[in-house]
Amino acid sequence: MVATISEQNSVSVAKELAIKIEHLNFYFGTGELRKQVLFDISLDLPKGQIVILTGPSGSGKTTLLTLLGALRTLHEGSLQVLGKEIVGLPDKALIPIRRNIGFIFQAHNLFESLSASQNVETSVELTRNIGEKRQLAVDMLGQLGLSDRVDYKPNALSGGQKQRVAIARAMVNRPKIILADEPTAALDKASGRDVVTLMRHFCEEAGTTVLMVTHDNRILDVADRIINLVDGRLESDSDLETQTSRIS
Amino acid sequence: MGRRVSVAWMNLLHERTRLLVAIAGVAFAVLLIFMNLGFLGALTATTTNFYEQFNADLFLSSPETLEVSTTTAFPRERLYQAEGIPGVSRVMPLYSGYVLWRNPDPPHTSRAMFVWAYNPDDPVFLMPELETPSARRILQQPNVVFYDLRSRPDFGSSEIGTVTEAARRQVTIGGNYSLGGGFAADGTLIMSDQNFVRYLSPRPLDLVDTGLIQLTPGANPERVVRALEQALPADVDVYTKAGIMLRDQTYWISSTSIGFIFGLGVLVSFVVGIVIVYQILYTDIRDHLPEYATMKAMGYRNRYLFQIVLQEALLLAAMGYVPGLIVSLGLYELTLNATAGSLPVQMNLSRVGFVLVLTILMCSVSGLISVRKALSTDPAEVF
Numbered sequence: 311m312v313a314t315i316s317e318q319n320s321v322s323v324a325k326e327l328a329i330k331i332e333h334l335n336f337y338f339g340t341g342e343l344r345k346q347v348l349f350d351i352s353l354d355l356p357k358g359q360i361v362i363l364t365g366p367s368g369s370g371k372t373t374l375l376t377l378l379g380a381l382r383t384l385h386e387g388s389l390q391v392l393g394k395e396i397v398g399l400p401d402k403a404l405i406p407i408r409r410n411i412g413f414i415f416q417a418h419n420l421f422e423s424l425s426a427s428q429n430v431e432t433s434v435e436l437t438r439n440i441g442e443k444r445q446l447a448v449d450m451l452g453q454l455g456l457s458d459r460v461d462y463k464p465n466a467l468s469g470g471q472k473q474r475v476a477i478a479r480a481m482v483n484r485p486k487i488i489l490a491d492e493p494t495a496a497l498d499k500a501s502g503r504d505v506v507t508l509m510r511h512f513c514e515e516a517g518t519t520v521l522m523v524t525h526d527n528r529i530l531d532v533a534d535r536i537i538n539l540v541d542g543r544l545e546s547d548s549d550l551e552t553q554t555s556r557i558s
Numbered sequence: 559m560g561r562r563v564s565v566a567w568m569n570l571l572h573e574r575t576r577l578l579v580a581i582a583g584v585a586f587a588v589l590l591i592f593m594n595l596g597f598l599g600a601l602t603a604t605t606t607n608f609y610e611q612f613n614a615d616l617f618l619s620s621p622e623t624l625e626v627s628t629t630t631a632f633p634r635e636r637l638y639q640a641e642g643i644p645g646v647s648r649v650m651p652l653y654s655g656y657v658l659w660r661n662p663d664p665p666h667t668s669r670a671m672f673v674w675a676y677n678p679d680d681p682v683f684l685m686p687e688l689e690t691p692s693a694r695r696i697l698q699q700p701n702v703v704f705y706d707l708r709s710r711p712d713f714g715s716s717e718i719g720t721v722t723e724a725a726r727r728q729v730t731i732g733g734n735y736s737l738g739g740g741f742a743a744d745g746t747l748i749m750s751d752q753n754f755v756r757y758l759s760p761r762p763l764d765l766v767d768t769g770l771i772q773l774t775p776g777a778n779p780e781r782v783v784r785a786l787e788q789a790l791p792a793d794v795d796v797y798t799k800a801g802i803m804l805r806d807q808t809y810w811i812s813s814t815s816i817g818f819i820f821g822l823g824v825l826v827s828f829v830v831g832i833v834i835v836y837q838i839l840y841t842d843i844r845d846h847l848p849e850y851a852t853m854k855a856m857g858y859r860n861r862y863l864f865q866i867v868l869q870e871a872l873l874l875a876a877m878g879y880v881p882g883l884i885v886s887l888g889l890y891e892l893t894l895n896a897t898a899g900s901l902p903v904q905m906n907l908s909r910v911g912f913v914l915v916l917t918i919l920m921c922s923v924s925g926l927i928s929v930r931k932a933l934s935t936d937p938a939e940v941f
């Protein structure tokens with residue numbers, strides 16, 4: 311397993327990187343209560359790669375995701391997102407970086423008061439593309455198989471449909487990076503499968519890098535690469551691309 | 559299309575029951591504020607409504623006088639000086655004070671009665687009962703007075719011909735009029751300046767309590783006031799009718815508790831409004847915390863969340879103000895009818911504007927207090 315890590319590194323040097331992490335440490339709390347959660351993480355994610363992050367509960371997966379999403383300020387090591395160093399940046403400077411990233415949460419976190427389309431439009435509004443926002447939102451929902459649900463409120467949608475709206479919201483601006491935390495946890499097997507297949511399809515097309523945390527063994531096959539985190543340390547990193555020949 | 563999704567509007571509409579409660583709450587606070595201001599305004603008006611019956615455009619009064627019933631007298635000479643100013647057509651000295659009035663009916667208790675006195679040839683008052691030549695003749699008779707029908711009943715009979723005592727001298731009621739004494743006097747009399755000297759001796763007529771000035775038609779009151787202020791020494795102030803009413807009202811509002819009571823009423827209503835709107839907004843924000851956090855994770859700045867909450871607050875202000883105003887208008891009408899006009903509650907444009915501003919302020923304050931909750935959400939906590 312250790313061998314595959316170095317092998318992977320040598321492969322990816324040639325490719326452009328979406329995320330580059332070097333010797334990253336992260337702590338919760340301060341003073342006596344300070345507790346290290348991530349230990350000396352070094353990891354490169356090339357553009358367009360679809361990566362699944364697994365690991366036992368409490369190992370730091372969600373924490374790592376929030377760091378990559380520029381949701382927390384960082385002080386130790388190096389973390390470059392789309393070529394921009396994030397370590398040491400103040401909270402305010404992190405906000406524009408977030409706009410290049412699509413987030414998908416375990417809970418869909420849609421505004422109950424807004425229709426599916428309006429929820430997606432709130433994302434488009436960030437890009438000042440306000441004139442076409444409705445069109446963009448409807449197109450995106452259509453590609454996710456929700457053409458006949460664009461004006462439904464979340465209450466009137468099934469769990470899988472809600473999660474697809476959330477995915478539409480995350481992807482409508484064609485972000486370079488998608489970060490997803492157990493996006494299928496609240497779904498049954500079939501809709502979970504649908505959701506990740508759709509994600510895979512879009513990200514391949516748009517060259518989006520995906521980092522997805524999941525406990526769901528049934529969907530591991532959508533990944534190009536699987537990373538395992540244990541107790542805040544990278545335990546293993548297996549590149550499926552090199553093992554199975556991909557047709558693309 | 560092309561407009562931003564109004565998250566504020568959609569959030570409010572989404573919870574219909576909560577929206578209705580919020581509107582009712584704001585409307586209630588608006589109503590309470592209007593009623594307090596209405597009563598305050600009406601009571602304030604009753605303190606000085608007798609001024610309406612003065613047949614004068616400008617007034618002279620000592621700077622030491624706080625309101626018309628407790629005056630510091632000033633030299634009559636000032637009125638003669640004023641007479642020379644262009645625009646002044648007539649000056650009239652007015653004397654005032656209290657006499658002890660003996661109730662002509664048993665048990666003959668004596669009470670302080672307020673007296674207006676002037677030369678009966680001067681048209682000081684507008685009341686029709688005083689304008690006739692016979693009324694003037696009666697006023698000129700010694701020891702005869704006119705009696706105010708709006709005096710409290712405990713001063714006794716108001717009947718013409720009634721004989722009793724004022725300041726231990728015999729007095730006859732020679733006529734009636736209807737004026738009222740505002741907050742200053744429970745009962746009033748009108749008598750000639752000559753009688754005034756008798757009843758309030760030793761009181762020289764060359765010291766005047768209030769000076770009344772009539773202007774020539776077409777004269778600009780403001781300009782004449784300025785000219786008078788320049789010409790006259792500092793022992794008199796010059797007022798328009800509205801000005802002297804304001805002086806007296808200011809005195810009554812600050813010296814009695816009415817200003818305090820109704821001011822407090824407005825304040826309490828305002829705070830009640832803040833609390834209601836705060837409750838509504840806070841609940842709304844709390845219900846949407848994950849969504850707000852998600853918006854932050856998407857790259858929205860705090861400013862945007864701030865706008866949403868403030869917009870919700872302002873929408874509530876607008877939606878609550880209108881029904882509040884409408885119901886208040888109804889209640890004003892009702893009060894006016896129920897008190898047969900003695901409590902003249904009336905809406906005016908400046909109050910409509912003032913309460914609107916208060917309502918916006920009220921909702922904004924609630925918005926500002928509750929928005930902190932939304933701003934403090936940590937986008938890292940929604941994963």
Ligand SMILES: Nc1ncnc2c1ncn2[C@@H]1O[C@H](COP(=O)(O)OP(=O)(O)OP(=O)(O)O)[C@@H](O)[C@H]1O
Pocket residue numbers: 338339347365366367368369370371372373374
């Ligand atoms: N806000 C926080 N403050 C302090 N400690 C935290 C906080 N969030 C997480 N932790 C701790 O950090 C460690 C990693 O948590 P994290 O949520 O990243 O784990 P995870 O791998 O996502 O687990 P799970 O699979 O259960 O979601 C845990 O020990 C957790 O208790």
Ligand SMILES: [Mg+2]
Pocket residue numbers: 371372373491941
């Ligand atoms: Mg987690």
